[in-house]
Amino acid sequence: MRKMKVVRFINKIIGIPMITGMIAFSGVASVKGTNKVQPKPNIVFILTDDEAWNLLGKDGRYPFMKTPNLDRIAKEGVVFDNAFVSISLCSPSRACLMTGCYAHKHGVYINSYRDPDPAVPFLPKILQEAGYETAFLGKWHMKNGAEPRKGFDYWLSFDAQGQYTNPPLNENGRAFVQEGYITDILTDYAVRWLKKPREKPFCLFLWHKAVHAPFTPAPRDSTAFSDASIPEYPNWYDDMADKPKWLRRGWFYGVHYDVWRASEGKPVPDKIDPRPWNPKNKQVMNYLRAMLAVDKSTGNIRKCLEQLNVMDNTVLVFSSDNGYFLGSHQRGDKRLMYEESLRVPLMIRYPKMIKEGSKNSEMVLNIDIPPTLAELAGAKLPQKMQGTSLVPLLKREGTRWRKSFLYEYFQEEYAPGFVTVVGVRTNRYKYIESLRQTGDINELYDLKTDPGEMNNLINDPGYRSVRSEMIRELQKLKTETGYFDPWIYKE
Numbered sequence: 001m002r003k004m005k006v007v008r009f010i011n012k013i014i015g016i017p018m019i020t021g022m023i024a025f026s027g028v029a030s031v032k033g034t035n036k037v038q039p040k041p042n043i044v045f046i047l048t049d050d051e052a053w054n055l056l057g058k059d060g061r062y063p064f065m066k067t068p069n070l071d072r073i074a075k076e077g078v079v080f081d082n083a084f085v086s087i088s089l090c091s092p093s094r095a096c097l098m099t100g101c102y103a104h105k106h107g108v109y110i111n112s113y114r115d116p117d118p119a120v121p122f123l124p125k126i127l128q129e130a131g132y133e134t135a136f137l138g139k140w141h142m143k144n145g146a147e148p149r150k151g152f153d154y155w156l157s158f159d160a161q162g163q164y165t166n167p168p169l170n171e172n173g174r175a176f177v178q179e180g181y182i183t184d185i186l187t188d189y190a191v192r193w194l195k196k197p198r199e200k201p202f203c204l205f206l207w208h209k210a211v212h213a214p215f216t217p218a219p220r221d222s223t224a225f226s227d228a229s230i231p232e233y234p235n236w237y238d239d240m241a242d243k244p245k246w247l248r249r250g251w252f253y254g255v256h257y258d259v260w261r262a263s264e265g266k267p268v269p270d271k272i273d274p275r276p277w278n279p280k281n282k283q284v285m286n287y288l289r290a291m292l293a294v295d296k297s298t299g300n301i302r303k304c305l306e307q308l309n310v311m312d313n314t315v316l317v318f319s320s321d322n323g324y325f326l327g328s329h330q331r332g333d334k335r336l337m338y339e340e341s342l343r344v345p346l347m348i349r350y351p352k353m354i355k356e357g358s359k360n361s362e363m364v365l366n367i368d369i370p371p372t373l374a375e376l377a378g379a380k381l382p383q384k385m386q387g388t389s390l391v392p393l394l395k396r397e398g399t400r401w402r403k404s405f406l407y408e409y410f411q412e413e414y415a416p417g418f419v420t421v422v423g424v425r426t427n428r429y430k431y432i433e434s435l436r437q438t439g440d441i442n443e444l445y446d447l448k449t450d451p452g453e454m455n456n457l458i459n460d461p462g463y464r465s466v467r468s469e470m471i472r473e474l475q476k477l478k479t480e481t482g483y484f485d486p487w488i489y490k491e
Contacts, residue, residue: 039201039313040130040131040132040201040377040378041201041313041314041315041350041352041376041377042201042202042203042204042305042310042313042314042315043127043132043201043202043203043204043314043315043317043373043376043377044203044204044206044301044305044314044315044316044317045203045204045205045206045207045317045319045369045373046206046207046208046294046297046298046301046316046317046318046319047094047097047138047205047206047207047208047318047319047320047321048208048210048211048291048294048318048319048320048321048345049090049139049207049208049209049210049211049212049320049321050090050211050212050213050320050321050322050323050324050334051211051291051320051323051324051344051345052323052324052325052326052340053083053320053323053340053343053344053345054343054345055288055291055326056070056071056074056291056345057070057071058070058071058074058075061231062228062230062231062288063228063231064225064228065225065288065291066292066295067291067292067295068295068299069295069296069298069299069302070294070295070298070318070347072302073298073316073318073347073348073349074347075356075357076349076351076356076357077316077347077348077349077350077351077354077356077358078347078348078349078354078355078358078359078360078393078394079346079347079358079359079360080346080347080348080360080362080364080390081359081360081361082343082360082361082362082363082364083319083343083344083345083346083364083365083366084342084343084344084363084364084365084366084405084407084425085321085322085323085342085344085365085366086102086103086365086366086367086405086406086407086408087102087103087322087407087408087409087410088322088323088334088335088336088337088341088342088407088409089110089111089322089334089335089409090111090141090212090321090322091108091110091111091112091113091141091142092106092108092109092110092111092410093321093322093366094108094139094140094141094142094207094321095107095108095115095116095142096365096366096367097123097319097321097366097367097369097370098116098122098123098124098370099116099120099121099122099123099367099370099385100121100123100367100368100369100370100371100374100382100385100386100387101116101120101121101367101384101385101386101387102367102386102406102408102481102483103408103410104408104481104482104483104484104485104486105117105120105384105386105481105482106120107120108142109410109486109487110410110412111141111412112141112142112143112144112160113142113143114142114143115142115143115149116142120384121370121382121384121385122151123151123370123373123374124136124151124152124203124205125150125151126370126374126377126379126382127203127373127374127377127379128151128153129379130374130377130378130379131200131201132200132201132202132203132377133153133154133198133200133201133202133203134151134152134153134154134202134203134204134205135152135153135154135155135156135190135193135202135203135204135205136149136152136154136155136156136157136205136207137154137155137156137157137186137189137190137193137204137205137206137207138156138157138186138205138206138207138208138209139157139158139161139162139207139208139209139212140157140158140207141160141161144159144160145159146158146159146168146169146170146175147170147173148170148172148173152205154172154193155170155171155172155173156169156170156171156172156186156189157169157170158170158209161209161212162182162209163182164181164182164209164210164214164216165180165181165182165216166178166179166180167182167185169185171189181218181219181293182208182209182210183208183209183210183218183290183293183294183296183297184218184293184296184297186206186208186209186297187206187296187297187300187301190204190206190301191300191301191304194301194304194305194308195304195308201377203373203377206297206301207321208294208297210290210291210293210294211287211290211291211294213283215283215286215287215289215290216286216290217286217289217290217292217293218289218290218292218293221289221290221292221293222289224288224289224292225285225288225289228285229279229280230278230279230280230281230284230285231279232277232279233326233327233328234452235328235329235452235453235454236274236277236327236328236329236330237274238274238328238329238330238452238454239271239272239273239274240271240272240329240330241270241271242455242456243441243443243456244434244437244440244441244442244443245268245437245440245441246417246419246434246437246440247336248268248269248270248271248272249263249268249417250417250418251272251330252268252269252272253266253417254417255415255416255417255418256414256415256417257413257414257415257416259417260415260416260417261416272330274330275330281327283332284326284327287324287326298318302316312351312352313352314350315348315349315350315373315376316348316349316350317346317347317348317369317373318345318346318347318348319344319345319346319347319366319369320344320345321344321366322334322341322342322344323339323340323341323342323343323344324340324341325338325340325341326340328340328452329453335409335418336409336418336421337407337409337421337423337425337430337432337443338453339447339451339453342407342425344366346364346369348390348394350376350394353376353391353394353395354394355396358396360393362393362401362402363401363402363403363404363405363425363427364390364393365387365405366387367385367386367387368387368388368389368390369387369390370385370387371385371387371388371389372387372389372390372391372394374389375389375391376391386481388401388402403426403427404424404425404426404473404477405424405425405477406422406423406424406474406477406478406481406483407421407422407423407424407425407432408421408422408483409421409422410485410486410487411487419434419435419436419437420434420435420436420485420487421433421434421435422435422474422478422483422485423443423474424470424473424474424477426470426473427447428446428447428448429444429445429446429447429466429470430443430444430445430447430453431443431444431467431470431471431473431474432444433474435485436488441456441458441459442458443456443458444456444457444458444460444463444466444467444470445457446463446466
């Protein structure tokens with residue numbers, strides 16, 4: 001009898017807190033008196049590949065483009081109108097999104113070079129330590145190889161770029177070929193993983209192959225927009241007359257290794273003759289068609305979250321690893337420090353914190369996403385992360401924010417026609433240095449008067465003071481971030 005009384009007394013003291021802790025751990029809110037134990041939010045991070053920042057239906061750039069599921073995230077969450085990458089290249093930018101660090105810090109300088117340096121923070125491990133179950137599905141594309149990486153409880157990926165149709169995949173170490181279209185396949189596996197029983201909050205990284213070249217829409221979308229015409233871009237007709245010589249050389253002779261080496265010492269035109277505009281450009285049309293499957297995928301993920309009754313306790317993030325020119329400046333790629341290349345879409349939905357229909361115009365970076373997700377997960381923010389958490393912006397709190405940011409790109413051996421550049425962007429101006437290009441010019445743009453970056457002001461007497469100020473700002477940012485050129489360092 002005495003023993004039973006002791007047990008009841010212990011239960012009175014520790015029973016309720018123990019049960020409360022178990023419920024909170026499983027992601028369910030509980031109440032003790034009037035104090036609510038708030039559950040940790042789930043996280044779904046959807047990433048596209050090479051997506052221009054303004055091509056969704058909501059953006060109106062292409063009147064025929066309809067993306068209702070992605071537009072709904074914007075309607076119910078916050079759109080960051082000035083979101084940028086710190087490096088516009090797939091592998092380095094993806095590493096930025098996993099570490100919160102610049103490329104010169106995390107060590108993934110170029111495509112297919114390596115995985116992030118183990119000495120820098122790694123978001124999946126941080127989330128695991130905070131009690132999360134993590135899953136990665138899609139394009140990894142840092143170090144080659146489809147094998148699972150540490151930090152993920154579930155893994156489904158492919159080697160390098162993968163392929164759109166009947167892709168070879170690796171699921172937790174098991175290699176196989178899956179019939180079908182890659183965007184649909186990744187979505188089906190993601191939904192299957194979301195539906196599995198769990199007692200922890202989860203973080204799903206769904207990182208699509210789409211819309212990387214060769215632009216391949218789902219078969220059902222292959223004839224979409226058949227009667228549509230692509231509106232002409234204001235900066236399509238860039239003759240590059242006042243831009244660096246190496247840009248014209250690359251446009252005229254080619255940027256890849258053999259042709260670049262063969263063009264050494266050959267004459268470079270003072271300007272180029274822009275190609276004529278084609279409103280029916282097949283590549284651009286297929287690029288846009290490939291986005292339709294991403295929108296459908298997003299709708300399926302949302303439906304699953306709603307069925308699980310966790311939609312409003314889930315932080316839903318949508319972005320891209322870098323921008324894409326789609327013909328602006330006569331370019332079809334990224335890498336360069338022009339707006340189309342370094343601007344990306346960024347939308348976040350989390351109704352417990354974010355007012356629906358919000359817009360934010362601060363300059364935010366890819367390296368800001370990891371500290372944001374870590375803070376939302378209740379994890380301790382590593383001091384080595386170089387990004388800044390967006391949580392104050394999500395809460396609409398008054399906060400001092402960056403007025404400039406550093407951009408970097410490191411020359412790749414297979415495409416030396418894209419030279420190493422470093423630059424700084426402020427709210428109004430952009431300054432770009434082409435490193436190791438003896439005798440060539442740098443670039444300065446006034447984004448207020450010239451948003452298309454058609455007029456290089458580097459030698460304009462009226463902008464001397466601006467140029468000097470931007471050079472000083474670049475040097476300050478290089479010092480603050482510990483910038484260095486790894487190729488010079490290795491030499």
